[in-house]
Amino acid sequence: MKAQMNPIIAKPLTRAAFAPYGEVIEMDGAHHYPINGGMAERFHDLARVEAAGPGGRVLVSLFRGQPYALPLALRLVERHPFGSQAFFPLQDRPWLVIVARDGEDGPGVPEAFVAQGNQGVNYPRNQWHGVLTPFGAAQDFIVIDRGGEGANLEEFTYPSPFPIAVRD
Amino acid sequence: MKAQMNPIIAKPLTRAAFAPYGEVIEMDGAHHYPINGGMAERFHDLARVEAAGPGGRVLVSLFRGQPYALPLALRLVERHPFGSQAFFPLQDRPWLVIVARDGEDGPGVPEAFVAQGNQGVNYPRNQWHGVLTPFGAAQDFIVIDRGGEGANLEEFTYPSPFPIAVRD
Numbered sequence: 001m002k003a004q005m006n007p008i009i010a011k012p013l014t015r016a017a018f019a020p021y022g023e024v025i026e027m028d029g030a031h032h033y034p035i036n037g038g039m040a041e042r043f044h045d046l047a048r049v050e051a052a053g054p055g056g057r058v059l060v061s062l063f064r065g066q067p068y069a070l071p072l073a074l075r076l077v078e079r080h081p082f083g084s085q086a087f088f089p090l091q092d093r094p095w096l097v098i099v100a101r102d103g104e105d106g107p108g109v110p111e112a113f114v115a116q117g118n119q120g121v122n123y124p125r126n127q128w129h130g131v132l133t134p135f136g137a138a139q140d141f142i143v144i145d146r147g148g149e150g151a152n153l154e155e156f157t158y159p160s161p162f163p164i165a166v167r168d
Numbered sequence: 169m170k171a172q173m174n175p176i177i178a179k180p181l182t183r184a185a186f187a188p189y190g191e192v193i194e195m196d197g198a199h200h201y202p203i204n205g206g207m208a209e210r211f212h213d214l215a216r217v218e219a220a221g222p223g224g225r226v227l228v229s230l231f232r233g234q235p236y237a238l239p240l241a242l243r244l245v246e247r248h249p250f251g252s253q254a255f256f257p258l259q260d261r262p263w264l265v266i267v268a269r270d271g272e273d274g275p276g277v278p279e280a281f282v283a284q285g286n287q288g289v290n291y292p293r294n295q296w297h298g299v300l301t302p303f304g305a306a307q308d309f310i311v312i313d314r315g316g317e318g319a320n321l322e323e324f325t326y327p328s329p330f331p332i333a334v335r336d
Contacts, residue, residue: 025228025230025310026230027230027232027308030230035231035299036233036299036300038234039233039234039236039299039300040231040232040233040234040299040300041231041232042229042230042231042311043229043230043231043232044227044229045227045228045229045315046228046229046230047228049225049226049227049228051226057217058217058219058226058312059212059213059217060193060213060214060215060217060254060290060312061210061211061212061213061214062193062194062195062198062210062211062214063203063208063209063210063211064195064208064209064211065204065207065208066206066207066208068207086228088258088310090256090258090260090286091260092258092259118258118308120310122228131203131204131207131208132204132207132208140195140286142193142256142288142310143210144226144228144312147213
């Protein structure tokens with residue numbers, strides 16, 4: 001009989017917990033200051049945008065993501081050698097963020113976070129991450145990433161899937 | 169008796185109408201293609217991001233804008249000589265976009281657009297525009313603009329204000 005793996009439980013997304021993997025794009029805890037005669041508040045410079053490699057430039061795109069069933073059976077992670085990739089949700093509902101540290105034989109055991117609908121993330125270059133993972137309903141995102149020449153996508157398939165769950 | 173100026177009526181924001189001023193960031197009419205095994209659709213490369221000048225780099229920030237009363241008395245426009253500036257709303261409600269062409273003596277008569285809650289805009293370098301203008305309620309935006317050294321803000325105050333209205 002095959003051993004059943006305990007699911008990886010997604011943790012709340014916080015700057016501190018996510019620090020090894022990238023930036024959390026959120027107002028809470030951000031440096032901010034008034035602009036426009038006090039009519040707006042600027043929460044300033046929340047992601048390190050990278051667009052390297054041949055012809056590298058920064059893109060702004062919109063993604064419409066279909067929801068994944070939970071628990072997720074995570075098999076694939078990817079990374080981008082030439083540029084960062086930032087995601088911010090356009091509907092205020094939670095979504096799933098999956099990352100893994102790089103190791104000698106590729107990415108290690110993944111770690112999962114539940115982002116709230118007012119939280120985005122930015123993955124630096126070469127940060128292993130799961131694909132965009134809404135759950136419960138389709139969700140749109142604004143995405144800031146890198147365009148240009150060269151192979152900017154590296155994929156890794158785990159030999160067996162990791163179950164990933166979100167606490168109710 | 170002072171002449172009363174007819175208000176400038178904000179027009180619906182469309183790519184065609186806004187083309188002289190910058191890009192509309194929206195899914196409608198955008199080049200798009202499936203990614204992630206069909207689980208997401210990418211609406212690709214919707215804004216020309218510019219970050220020039222000394223130490224220029226791309227910033228991702230969040231703005232919380234307070235609502236302006238309508239009709240607006242527009243007196244101030246601004247532009248950024250070193251970088252583009254993109255705004256996308258995080259709550260699905262209309263907001264006001266104000267732009268003006270450059271002329272011999274500074275910006276000309278402003279033009280106004282009502283953006284829907286699923287529409288952002290990107291102003292290129294040196295495009296005169298009004299400050300962030302939500303109406304009806306406070307509204308948050310994700311903003312992609314330029315950081316670095318040098319004077320990246322130029323302001324212009326019209327000798328008399330332009331009234332700007334939104335059709336009910």
